[in-house]
Amino acid sequence: MNEPTKLNKIFFSISMITIIFTTGLSAEKVRIAILGDRTGGHVPGIYGEIVSEIELMKPDLVINVGDMIEGYTDDISEARNQWLEYLNIIGIFSMPVYLIPGNHDIWDDNSEKLYREYIGEPDYSFDYQDIHFVILDNSRWYSSEELPQIKIDWLEQELAPYQDKVVIVLYHRPFWFEAIAEGRTDLLHQIFVENNVDAVFTGHYHTYFSGSYDGILYTGVGSSGAGSHPGPAGPQYHYMWVTVSDELAEPEISIAIIAKDAVYPWDEVTAGDLIFIDKLEIQGINFLNSYVYDENLNSEPMEINLQVTNINSEFAVADTLTWEIPQNWEIDPAVVPIDLAPGESTVITVNAYNNNNSVYPLPTVNYPLPYREDRTYQVEKSIGLQRTASMYPVETDLIIDGKISESCWQNPVTDLFTSQGLLNGIDSVEFYFCIDQNFIYLAAVCFDPEMDSVVAEVEERDGPVYYEDCVGYFLQPDRGNRTVYQIYVNPRGVIYDAKIYLDYQGLEYDNTWNGHYQIATTEDEQKWTVELAVPLEIFTTGYDLNNGWGLNFRRKQARLNESTNWQYPISYDPDDYGILRIK
Structure with a gap:
């Protein structure tokens, strides 16, 4: 067993759980407070208030599920200050505190070194009375199958000797939600079943959900201060309260979420509910056409059709x-009464007009759809937009040198929107598009009066360039196929790319897909420029040059902590994209 070092301890706040086991414990109850994520767009003050509340309740120990600092910075001094701030917040605890790394705590090798300096070992285990706790670091991986074999071997060694004890495992990313909750296999779950694990707690999604699979209680702890929405039901900010006891004659597990003003049953929101709600978000309201703008952002009044679907096969809604x-x-x-039987759809037509040059904010439509008996979820969608951009034929040889000098580079797109809907809210940028029979050519000129502040540290292919200064493209080469190709490029010419498919069944995100490109970047005192030749052959799902491509693109500027987007919001859904046509 690896004992925790230094401060491998902490708390999270938003829900409370009571779990009662009867395996080999003394008659005394063990009370555990489990904290959710603090960071990822954190709301100042919330986490500290929850910490104070937990201290008043005097649990035997406190554990968190990761994401203690905002992280994702190359500024070591800033990261150190964030850790000092966090340790100061939890310094009021009078009981043992055990910490787990999240993706905001460890995001690269340097941040792992800093974590070890301030907190201790990322992977460890400990015993409290007759309960065996295992803390697994999965901060930098996206599925159980991606975990290094050395971690898997360590985990199995930590679990095997304790099969006659109560065993609780905690880690940050909820691999189980994308796997066993969806009916797919999960390597970690198989290990837990083989070793009689009793309960698993995870974080990361900033919303609460739960499920029981093969006798193991899984709990996704929500937000204890991180940016979040309340979810379909239950408290927005919470922590878990876990009680382990063998006082009863028969084993019993009772779990409840407790917030400041309410008590909820453990299955208030199940993993099944959350999966169904994800489908409601995708299928419940769909725009059948988009509000159209020309290349100069001009528009005319037009009819917009939207389809509302009750995908629930059991419950009607009115x-x-x-x-x-x-x-x-x-x-x-602006108001339309709708009655829908189980499985029924209806199409609604409205007249829409953007009456001035301010596109955002967009009109938003709302309708409650059932996900459980006597439970509805308010589906909300903004009206779809469709801008148009042009790609120009290449008539002479185009040299990829980062200089944007050939005649095909013309009429750049310069009007983009920030996340607040502000037109051209960061430094100027020009996006260009060209095409020939073998390549689509992409170019961007990014102006910056403080070129010394441009952030471009990532050097490895498929590294997180999207956290730096970069440009990003979302290309749908065939509008009859919902496959999208994502390409990000930083000022060093480093690429992150992925192949994405989103439909009514959910999202498939393949970040192992790699295109091959010709690329060049240049810099001067006022701007950095990227020029990129993308072979049409890499689009294995096909491409259609006659009917236009689905398109969105953006520039991210690290110094201003802001991005500008051709169409907002940036998403993987091609229904949200504009059109790129050959001029």
Whole structure:
């Protein structure tokens, strides 16, 4: 067993759990507070309030599920200050605190060294009375199958000797949700079943959910201060309260979420509920056409059709579809009563007009759809936009040198929007597109009056360039196929790319897909430039040059901690994209 070192201890706040086991414990109960994520768009003050609340309740020990600092910075001094801030917050605890790394705590080798300096070993185990706790670091991996074999071997060695004890495993990323909750196999779950693990706690998603699989209680702890929404039900900010006891004659497990003002049953939101709600988000409301702009952001009044579908096969719904309409838009009618039987759809037509040059905020439509008996989820979607950009034929040889000098590079797109809907809210940028029979050519000129502040540290292929200064493209070469190719490039010419497919069944994200490119970048005192030749042959799902491509693109500027987007929001859903046509 690896004992925790230094401060491998902590707390999280938003829910409470009571778990009662009868395996080999003394008659005394063990009370455990489990904290959720603090960071990832954290709300100042929330985590500290939860810490104070837990201290008043005096549990026997406190554990967290990761994401203690915002991280994702190359500034070591900044990261050190974040760790000192966090340790100061939890310094009021009078009981043992055990910490788990999340992806905001360890994101690369340097951050792991810093974690070991301030907190201790990322992987460890410990015993409290007759309970065996195992802490597994999965901060930098995306599935159980990606975990290094050395971690798997260590985990099996930590679990095998304790099969007659209560065993609780905690790690940050909820691999189980994408696997066993979806009916797929999961390597970690197989190991847990073989070794009689009793309960598993995870974080990362900032929303609460739970499930029981092969006798193991799985709990996704929500937010204890990280940016979040309340979810379909239950408290927004919470922590878990776990009680382990053998006082009863028969084994019994009772779990409840406790927030400041309410008590919820353990199955208030199940993993099945959350999976169904994900489908509601995708299938419940769909725009059948988009509001169209020309290349100069001009538009005319037009009819917009949307389909509302009750995908629940058991429960009907009768309610009112309503629009939230900003001042820059007109929508008529704004209120529509709708009755839907189980499995039924209906199409609604409204008249829409963007009455000035301010595109954002967008009109938003809402309708509650059932996910369980007497439970509905408010599905909300913004009206779809469709801008148009042009790609110009290459008539002479195009040299990829980062200089943007050939005649085909013309009429760049310069009007982009920030996440707040502000037009051209960061330093200027120019996006260009060209095409020939073998390649699509992409170029961007990114102006910056403080070129010394441009961030471009990532050097390895498929590294996290999207956290630095970069440009990003989302290309749908065949609008009849929902496959999207994502390409990010930083000022060093380092690529991150992925192949994405999103439909009514869910999202398939393949970051192992790699295209091959010709690329060149240049810099001067006022700007950095990227020029990229993308072979059409890498689009293995096909491409259609006659009917236009689905497109979105963006520039991210690290110094300003902001991005500008051709169409907002940036998403993997090609229904949200504009059109790229040959001029």
